[in-house]
Amino acid sequence: MIPVIGLLIGALVGVVLDPTVPLWLQPYLPIAVIAAIDAVFGAIRANLDGVFDDRIFISSFASNVLIAAFIVFLGDQLGVGSQLSTGVVVVLAMRIFANAAAIRRNLFNP
Amino acid sequence: MVKKIIKNRRLIKKNLSRNIVAGILTLVLGILTTFTIKQNDSPVVLSSAREGDLVKILDDLNNQSDALESELVKQTRLLETIKNGSSAEVTAAAQVRLDQLLLLAGVTPVSGSGIKIVISGDTYAINAYTLLNIVQELRDAGAVAIQMNKVRIINSTYFTDTENGIKINNTTIRSPFNIFVLGDAATLETALKIPGGVGETIATSGGQITIDKLTTLNIESVVPLESPKYASALVK
Numbered sequence: 001m002i003p004v005i006g007l008l009i010g011a012l013v014g015v016v017l018d019p020t021v022p023l024w025l026q027p028y029l030p031i032a033v034i035a036a037i038d039a040v041f042g043a044i045r046a047n048l049d050g051v052f053d054d055r056i057f058i059s060s061f062a063s064n065v066l067i068a069a070f071i072v073f074l075g076d077q078l079g080v081g082s083q084l085s086t087g088v089v090v091v092l093a094m095r096i097f098a099n100a101a102a103i104r105r106n107l108f109n110p
Numbered sequence: 111m112v113k114k115i116i117k118n119r120r121l122i123k124k125n126l127s128r129n130i131v132a133g134i135l136t137l138v139l140g141i142l143t144t145f146t147i148k149q150n151d152s153p154v155v156l157s158s159a160r161e162g163d164l165v166k167i168l169d170d171l172n173n174q175s176d177a178l179e180s181e182l183v184k185q186t187r188l189l190e191t192i193k194n195g196s197s198a199e200v201t202a203a204a205q206v207r208l209d210q211l212l213l214l215a216g217v218t219p220v221s222g223s224g225i226k227i228v229i230s231g232d233t234y235a236i237n238a239y240t241l242l243n244i245v246q247e248l249r250d251a252g253a254v255a256i257q258m259n260k261v262r263i264i265n266s267t268y269f270t271d272t273e274n275g276i277k278i279n280n281t282t283i284r285s286p287f288n289i290f291v292l293g294d295a296a297t298l299e300t301a302l303k304i305p306g307g308v309g310e311t312i313a314t315s316g317g318q319i320t321i322d323k324l325t326t327l328n329i330e331s332v333v334p335l336e337s338p339k340y341a342s343a344l345v346k
Binding site (some may be wrong): 001002003004005006007008009010011012013015018021026030031032033036037039040043052053054057058061104 | 127128129130131132133134135136137138139140141142143144145146148149151
């Protein structure tokens with residue numbers, strides 16, 4: 001329950017505040033968001049499986065975001081930024097789908 | 111029993127702390143997501159345009175920026191000359207500006223090339239609205255100065271229907287209306303003769319309209335210059 005409320009409050013804060021994301025951060029933000037969504041889906045799955053651990057959630061959330069941003073940064077430096085971000089997005093999306101499938105199975109066939 | 115309650119309490123506490131941690135992280139996620147969405151709200155028309163269109167848009171923009179740059183250079187030069195130039199240059203620039211304003215205000219007779227329009231017809235064919243319409247069409251077509259039956263038409267001119275004719279400011283005029291217009295003759299004529307335009311409206315309601323192009327044309331009538339009562343210019 002609290003996570004859902006947190007998400008809603010976060011969305012509300014984001015809507016109310018008028019953010020000016022610094023220019024150097026802009027390429028990394030979308031990737032970071034996808035990575036964070038992946039971590040959240042992973043956490044939901046773990047919770048349904050009964051093996052949720054807050055420490056793992058924190059570390060996966062942080063490392064997902066940081067690694068995704070780092071990969072994009074590295075790609076930018078190597079001149080393959082857009083291709084590499086596409087790759088990262090594809091992998092993260094696949095993971096999200098896999099987690100979503102696990103969550104679905106867990107919910108409908110307990 | 112007591113042990114079990116303590117264990118339960120510990121479990122609840124642990125659950126709560128887990129939930130709070132998850133809540134904080136999802137809060138961060140919510141903020142990040144909305145920020146990103148807002149960032150992407152800017153127009154994305156270009157990203158879906160085809161290569162040819164993009165080249166065309168780029169060309170247009172380049173042309174535009176060239177034109178603006180040369181305009182900037184011109185204006186900067188003018189500014190420089192006004193700032194540090196001799197008083198003669200300043201006077202010349204001021205004179206140009208004054209001429210423009212005099213023309214706009216209609217306080218001085220003017221001459222040039224343009225057209226002469228003669229309209230005749232009864233009040234059904236021509237009323238105050240028709241004349242106003244003509245003035246608007248002429249202005250759209252770039253008319254510099256307009257005179258109707260010895261009355262100069264300026265920005266504050268008004269038209270009223272009366273029993274004796276059409277009142278322009280304080281002068282009542284009647285058909286036929288002689289309208290002198292300074293401006294590009296071809297454009298002005300086209301503006302009046304355009305299908306469905308003023309000329310056709312007058313003709314279908316029983317009036318006559320004739321247009322003559324004139325290479326030399328004088329507009330003698332002027333309007334008195336009134337000093338503003340309720341407003342004064344902000345001079346910087």
